[in-house]
Structure formats: C-alpha cells, structure tokens
Amino acid sequence: MGNKQTIFTDEQLDAYQDCTFFTRKEILRLHGRYHELAPHLVPMDYTNDPDVKLPLALIVNMPELKENPFRNRIVESFSEDGQGNLSFNDFVDMFSVLSEMAPRELKAIYAFKIYDFNTDNFICKEDLEKTLNKLTREELTPEEVNLVCEKAIEEADLDGDSKLSFADFENMISRAPDFLSTFHIRI
Amino acid sequence: MDSVDSVFYSDHSGPSSNPLLDQLPSYQSLLYRRKSSTSGGTKRRGSSRGRLGSSSSWRWKGDKVEERPKAPSLQRPIRELPKTMEEKRRDREQRMEQDKDLSSWKQWRQNTRRTLKRLKEDSVEMLRALELWRGDIHVIEGMFGTGILSYFSFLRFLVLLNFVIFLLMFGFVMLPIIIATHASGNITFNRSDGSECSNYPSTSRRGLVVFHQYITDLLSGTGFLEETYLFYGYYKVEAIRFPRFTYSIPLAYVLVTVAYLLLSLIWIVKRSAAGFKRNLVQDEDRFQSFCNKIFAGWDFCITNENAARLKRSSLLYELKTDLEEERIKQKIAGRTRREKCRIYLLRLVLNVFVVAVLATCFYCIYRATIHSQQSQMQRPTNFILDLIYEYLPSIVITLANFITPLMFSLIIQFEDYSPAFEIRFTLLRCVFMRLASIGVLLFSLWSQITSCEGSKCQCGYNHTLYPCWETHVGQEMYKLMIFDFIIIGAATVLVEFPRKLIVTHCDCGLAKWWGQQEFAIPQNVLEIVYGQTICWIGTFYCPLLPAISTIKYFIVFYIKKMTLVNNCRPATRPFRASSSNFFFLAVLLIGLALACVPLAVSIAEIDCSQACGPFVNYTKSWEVVPHTVSQLPNGLQGFLRAISSEPFAVTFFVITCLAMFYVIALAGAHKRVVNQLREQLAMEGRDKRFLIQKLCQAQRSLQVHSRSARESAQNYSDPGGVFLVRPPSDSATHA
Numbered sequence A: 001m002g003n004k005q006t007i008f009t010d011e012q013l014d015a016y017q018d019c020t021f022f023t024r025k026e027i028l029r030l031h032g033r034y035h036e037l038a039p040h041l042v043p044m045d046y047t048n049d050p051d052v053k054l055p056l057a058l059i060v061n062m063p064e065l066k067e068n069p070f071r072n073r074i075v076e077s078f079s080e081d082g083q084g085n086l087s088f089n090d091f092v093d094m095f096s097v098l099s100e101m102a103p104r105e106l107k108a109i110y111a112f113k114i115y116d117f118n119t120d121n122f123i124c125k126e127d128l129e130k131t132l133n134k135l136t137r138e139e140l141t142p143e144e145v146n147l148v149c150e151k152a153i154e155e156a157d158l159d160g161d162s163k164l165s166f167a168d169f170e171n172m173i174s175r176a177p178d179f180l181s182t183f184h185i186r187i
Numbered sequence B: 001m002d003s004v005d006s007v008f009y010s011d012h013s014g015p016s017s018n019p020l021l022d023q024l025p026s027y028q029s030l031l032y033r034r035k036s037s038t039s040g041g042t043k044r045r046g047s048s049r050g051r052l053g054s055s056s057s058w059r060w061k062g063d064k065v066e067e068r069p070k071a072p073s074l075q076r077p078i079r080e081l082p083k084t085m086e087e088k089r090r091d092r093e094q095r096m097e098q099d100k101d102l103s104s105w106k107q108w109r110q111n112t113r114r115t116l117k118r119l120k121e122d123s124v125e126m127l128r129a130l131e132l133w134r135g136d137i138h139v140i141e142g143m144f145g146t147g148i149l150s151y152f153s154f155l156r157f158l159v160l161l162n163f164v165i166f167l168l169m170f171g172f173v174m175l176p177i178i179i180a181t182h183a184s185g186n187i188t189f190n191r192s193d194g195s196e197c198s199n200y201p202s203t204s205r206r207g208l209v210v211f212h213q214y215i216t217d218l219l220s221g222t223g224f225l226e227e228t229y230l231f232y233g234y235y236k237v238e239a240i241r242f243p244r245f246t247y248s249i250p251l252a253y254v255l256v257t258v259a260y261l262l263l264s265l266i267w268i269v270k271r272s273a274a275g276f277k278r279n280l281v282q283d284e285d286r287f288q289s290f291c292n293k294i295f296a297g298w299d300f301c302i303t304n305e306n307a308a309r310l311k312r313s314s315l316l317y318e319l320k321t322d323l324e325e326e327r328i329k330q331k332i333a334g335r336t337r338r339e340k341c342r343i344y345l346l347r348l349v350l351n352v353f354v355v356a357v358l359a360t361c362f363y364c365i366y367r368a369t370i371h372s373q374q375s376q377m378q379r380p381t382n383f384i385l386d387l388i389y390e391y392l393p394s395i396v397i398t399l400a401n402f403i404t405p406l407m408f409s410l411i412i413q414f415e416d417y418s419p420a421f422e423i424r425f426t427l428l429r430c431v432f433m434r435l436a437s438i439g440v441l442l443f444s445l446w447s448q449i450t451s452c453e454g455s456k457c458q459c460g461y462n463h464t465l466y467p468c469w470e471t472h473v474g475q476e477m478y479k480l481m482i483f484d485f486i487i488i489g490a491a492t493v494l495v496e497f498p499r500k501l502i503v504t505h506c507d508c509g510l511a512k513w514w515g516q517q518e519f520a521i522p523q524n525v526l527e528i529v530y531g532q533t534i535c536w537i538g539t540f541y542c543p544l545l546p547a548i549s550t551i552k553y554f555i556v557f558y559i560k561k562m563t564l565v566n567n568c569r570p571a572t573r574p575f576r577a578s579s580s581n582f583f584f585l586a587v588l589l590i591g592l593a594l595a596c597v598p599l600a601v602s603i604a605e606i607d608c609s610q611a612c613g614p615f616v617n618y619t620k621s622w623e624v625v626p627h628t629v630s631q632l633p634n635g636l637q638g639f640l641r642a643i644s645s646e647p648f649a650v651t652f653f654v655i656t657c658l659a660m661f662y663v664i665a666l667a668g669a670h671k672r673v674v675n676q677l678r679e680q681l682a683m684e685g686r687d688k689r690f691l692i693q694k695l696c697q698a699q700r701s702l703q704v705h706s707r708s709a710r711e712s713a714q715n716y717s718d719p720g721g722v723f724l725v726r727p728p729s730d731s732a733t734h735a
Helices: A010-019 A024-037 A071-078 A088-097 A104-115 A125-136 A142-156 A166-174 B002-008 B019-023 B085-101 B104-130 B134-144 B146-182 B211-220 B249-281 B290-296 B305-333 B337-376 B383-390 B392-414 B419-449 B469-505 B509-514 B521-538 B545-567 B577-604 B621-629 B634-643 B646-716
Strands: B186-189 B237-241 B246-248 B517-519 B568-570
Touching (some): A125 A142, A166 B290, B085 B104, B211 B383, B237 B249, B249 B577, B249 B621, B290 B305, B337 B383, B392 B419, B392 B469, B419 B469, B469 B521, B517 B545, B521 B577
Antiparallel strands (some): B237 B246
16 A cells, blocks of 8 residues: 555565564564664665674663663573574564563563573572562662562472472463563553 | 482583483473584574473474474464564464465465454554554553553543443434434424423523623523533423334433443443453462562563653562561561450441541531522522532532541551551542442432422422422532532642642742652542543433533543643552552442442432423333333233243342352362462472482482493503593583
8 A cells, every 4th residue: 555665575574464463564663663773784675684683782772672671681582692683583573572462471481581681491599689689770678689589489489499480480470460561562 | 409409500601411401391492592502503592382282292302203283273373482583484484385285175264364364453453543542641651651551541441431321322312303303203292281290480591691690500500501402301302203113212211321321331341351350360368479579560661761760669669568568467467365456446446437527528418418409599699609509519529528538548547457458448438438429419419309398299309499300410410520620620730730830949848748749540540430420320310411521531631641741750659550450440330330329219219300301201210111111012012021020030130149159169169270280280390300310310320330340441451550540531411
C-alpha cells in the first residue's frame, strides 16, 4: 500500500512477521531506530542480509534502555557472542521477546538468562545480591541484602540446593502477578 | 550438603567439571555454547530448545537421535520458540518444506489459516491505532510506571462504558420518539385522566426572567431544563404506532434499564476475569512476595530519569516495609495473652467509634437533604443562598468524604494491624462511606416523597409537593454529578496548583512539611467510582446522564493528566498494577451492586407518578412487563410464566449451588495435587544429585584403580627398581 519500500524484500518481511511478534510496519520502524543508532554503519538496504553488528555501548544508550538497571545484561543475553554486539536480527528478537504479545514462558526463559549474571545456568545467591544491588543502587545495608536474598531463595527454591534452577525460576514466575506487566518494553 | 553440592561448583574459568551434567536434557535447555566449547565452534548462540514439555523431542549431544517431525497442528508457533532469528528462519523454511509434502487439502488449509492469522493481526493493529488516548497513556507509563497507568486505563474504560450506556438509552428510548415525529409514526401520548394525582403544574418561567435564574436552572435542572429530554418527566409517551408494529416506550424504558445494568456487570466481570484467575491460582499467604519484588519489581517501561529514581526509592521502601512486616509478624506471634486481650478491647472500642462517626455523617446527610427539600418548596429569595440550599446535600457529602478518610487513617494506627492489612481495611472503610452516602441521600429523599400530611398518601406519594417525583430525584442526581465535577476541577486549580507553587518557590518550614502533592491512587479511584455509581442510579431518572458522564470523564482525564505531570510526585507507597486492576474492578462491582438496590426498590415498590413519565397508566413501573407478557401469544406466555415461577427458581438455585460446590471441591483437589507435585519435584532434585554424586565416586575409583594398575605394570618394568611416580595425567573427568 502506498510507496514501495526497498529496505527489505517481501520474503524477508514475511519471515520477520512469522518469527517475531511485530507487524511489517513495526519492523520497518525498528529498522529506522537501528539505523539512527549508527547511520554510517547500518546500511539502508538490507535485502542481501549484511553482517553488521552494533556494539553494546551504542545500544544501551537508547532511551528505552537507558534507565534500566539491567540494560547490559539484557543486551548481552540477546547477543550471539555474549558480549553485547547485536545484529539487526538480534535487535528485533530482543524487542520482540520484550513486547506485550510475547507469552509468559518465552519471557521467563530470557528473564532467567538476564538475571543469571555468571551464566552458570543457576541463579545463585551472588546473582541475587547483584540483582538487588542494581535495583536499589546499593542503598540497603549488607545485612538487609543478605536477609532479602535468603528469603527469596527460601520462597522459590524447590529442590533444596539453595540456588534457583530454571525450573524453580519458572515456577516462581508463574506465581508472580506483576511479571507480565513489568517485563515489557514499548518501542 | 557440601559434598553433594561439589558436583555443581563449576570453576568459572573453564567449562563445568562434570560431563554427565552437561548431557542431562534439562541442562541442554539452557546451555551456553561458548566459542571454545566442544561442539565444534559453531557460531550459534545457546539455548537450543526451550521447555517445550511433551510436544518436542530432545537432541542429545552424543547421540544422533533426530527430531521427530511433528504434525503441523501440534507445533508451537515459531515466534514463541527461544531461538535466534536465523534458527527460527531455518525452522520456518523447514516447516514450509514439510507443508509442501502434504496433500493439497492440508496445504490449502494451512494457507487459509496463515492468511486468516495475518488478517487478524492487521485488524488488531488497526483497532489498536484507533484506541483512545494511546499516546497519552504511553507517555504516562514511561514517566510513572504501570501502577498509575492502571488508573488511567480504568478511566478510559469508564468513558467507553458510559458512552455505550448512552447509546443504548438513546437508541431504544429517544430515537423512536425523535423518528416518529419525522416519519409516519403515530404517537399516543399518555392522557391525563383529570384526577388530582395527574396535575402537573408547568415549571417554565413566565414573564420577565432575571439572567441569574437561567444559571440556577442550568445548575439544578429546574426551569427550562425540566421539560426536556433530560428528565424522566418528558417521556409522556405511551406507544408509537408504526405502520407495521407498535413500539411500547414504557417497556423499552424498563428493559433498557435492566439491560444497561446487566451489560455493565458482564463487561466488568470479563475485564476482571484475567486478574482474578491469577489470584485464584496462587496460594500466597503473604501480601507480596520478595521474589515478585526482585524479579518483577522493576518496570522495564520507565524511560524518564526522575521516574527511574522514584521507582528505585519506592522499591527500596517496599523492601524495607516487607522486612519490617516480617519483624512485626514475629512480634505478633510472640504476644502474651494479656496483650492480646488489651488489643482486642482497644479494637472493639475503636470500631464502635468508627461506627459512631459513620452514623453521625449519615444523620447529617439526612438532615441536610430534608432541609434542602423544604427550602426548595419555598419562594426563591437570594440567588446565591438558594443555590447553596439546592446543593446542600452534595456539599455535606463531599465534606464528609473529605474528613472521614483522615480520621480513619488516624484511628487505624492505634489498632496495631500489620501494614498490609491496615491499607486494605482503611480503604474498605472509605469505600463503604463513599457509596453508602448516596444510599442515605436517596433514602432521605424517598422518606420525604412518600410522607404526606395525613397517615396515608392519596396517590401513593406526596403529589402536592412532588407532582413528578422521578424528575425530582433525577434533578438531585444531576446536581450530585455537576457538583462532583466542579469539585474535581476546583481541587486541581485551587489546591494543587498553589501547593506546587508554594512548595517550589517558598522555602519556609511549612512548605517543606506539606510537601509536594502525591498522586494517591485509591482516593482518585474512589472518586470516579462514586461518580459512576451516581450515573448508574441516575440514568433511570435522567436518561441523558450517561452522556454528561462521558463528557465529564473525558475532561477529567485531561485534568488528572495535567495535574499528574505538573504537580505530583508518585506515591511513596506504590500501588502494584496487578492487584490494583483487581481492586478497581472490585470497588466498581460494589458500586454497581449498591446502585442496583435503589433502582430495584424504586421500580418494583414505589408508586410511579401519575402526572408525568411513561408509566402513567400503571401503578408501579415494573407492571408494564407482566402487562406486555399477558398480551403475548399463549405458548410464549406460558413459557415465560414458567421461567419466572417459584418451582423453576428454586430448582435453578439448587443446581447452581451444586455446581458451585463441585467447582470448589475440584479447586481443593487441584491444590492438594499441586502441593504433592511440588514435594515430588524437590525429592527428584535431591535424588538426581545423590545419583550423580555416587556415579562420580564410582568413576573416580575406577580411574584410580586403572591408573594404579597401569603404574604398577610400568614400574614393574623399570630396571632400576626405583619407583617412578608419574604425576597423574589429566583424567577424563575434565572435558
């Protein structure tokens, strides 16, 4: 409808529409946002799938992520190399999972990755302490931090190894009423 | 526990120390395959498969078990898989290849399904673009988070609800009358039978009318407004005879009233169903858990620096409050018997005091209403004084609703409840106060209307003072609504703006103590629920009230948004979005229930006026329905009578009770099963760790044996007879 865009081929847009929760218009808009992060690096023509990655520092300065205490972890979890360099595919993937329409199970998987700071597939007490300190900018006393982490593990740990595996985490998230409404970014 | 857990201590510099663990299917679900991994250095990001349960099959690292291609109907949509974009695209192409192998019928079905899905997505996107105030709400969400957002989306819901109610009333009651005058319909007006009861003196002003009289009329619904579509009294139509059928206005009036109440109920229940389901599934015994605050506490939507700072401080406050609450719980558990008696006695005294306060307020409202009614019957004297007397009930109600929350929040501090319960209980008391004050007003109105000089009223109501009492009640509701709107506007302009100016420019101690305005969500919600209850009750007497209400809430949205952005800081005690949605709709439902009671009493019990309105030919408004039913064909009539008869009602009630008991029993059984499964899960986890530990021990002892066997063989061949102790080579325990 209207002017024909030359950024993506129709097949690419179809593929994006099937693989994410965005419509064609939103994907084009996302491309615009990706482009304006680094106009000299990102080509306007994506029809032949160029291999362009933007570094972590550029992406965490986006207004949607700037105030988020977990912005570094979010971008790292969606990057292929684990260092935070996102290609356009990763970029779209990230916002797709964080959009309103993504289901709870999918969000829980990525939330677990985000909160797992040492990437050992468990959320241990150190990960929890880091999460809490990022949330409150270290304004709780160490005893309070310790107490809160212990209580959180006590609530969620099912198999008794005093850290949270993915099963524990998913079970706890299904009982957390605010997760779906807070774990989403509007773009 | 440490010896068992040592299998899990991976040194972070290298891969995990036990290859067995890596091969477990549950590990494979989230394994990070880094560049230095043994899988051949593929550039794939981790997480091959998510927790797909029984609908997928696992691919083992060592084994080459291929994935079973699932039937298309059982596959999850691709966008819900936790893979990278390239993997998802490959999956998509794979599925499209599979589709080509299917029969042409199945292919056609797939294609239609795909196009329908696309169509649905496009239409949903178009509808969302048309959504009212989408941009404004986005901005509010970014600045203040999802708690305050829920208030504004609640306001939007009320605007839509009122608009739909107005459309109902307009379409079924007003439109036929308007059409009939232009089309070929023949209107039969209600004839006055000349009796004393049907004498309705005209209220239009004659002669030289002073200008301020028009203002009084506009603000109180009398004078030129009284005989318009605005009020019940104007609808003096019995029926409209169109060429082919007769349209009965009284029947339409009663049925539309019932319809809009039912519609409101269904819409509210549907909206709260999602939140309620979640509340039922959780068996939380605490107010809000720590995990919920840590993992779902930060609003990822926040884009504003100020809002982020405030969110951080509010999270901090919440966590500190929770720790405090833990301490208080321990203190309560450690109370002695004597302390308990003292506290219960104190609570009893304070509750009696609260009841006394409520009774005083209600009595004040009652007396104010009676005084206002009596002064309205006299000649108008002073313009301003008359207006004050007209609005006296509204003024008293607003004053009472301003003072009582302050008193309640003061009293509850002495009652020594846990902080969470304190909030809920105070809120409950305020809700009751707000909504019951409308009931008291109506009750006092009715006591005036149905009391005559003698013992029994001639026409069933006081026809000398209130020839058309429904219009009068409609006028009172109209006044309540107008006054409510004026108060919201005045509070913003006269209180909040000056407060902000004083706090930002003045540096005195008073300004610092007063502080900047907080956007207190519960009080604001109560305000708009109060307005909505008035609308529900008043629509029967004043059919254009929903339209006025729509316009009022429309303007209130912008007023509140302006005051939020300019004057307020978010409350230090944050209101969580999940529980708040449920709270708003619960309070709205209470308002709806409270609105149904006066309407039911007035339609079914009180004699309708003989001088005006559509029900002149009936004694009570409800009588039009049995009257119409008796004119229906015999079969339908018999069916309707059977449905409304007692045996049917009793049977229906018994069946509903049985269904409810069954569902409750089922819920209890499910809860037990969930607990059992949880224990089983914990046990399985411990079993797994125990087995792995045993296996590792067995592996180690096997290696030690084989090593020592090898070494003894080698040492045996050493000619010097010196024991060559070779350092143990890197065993197979390291991957």
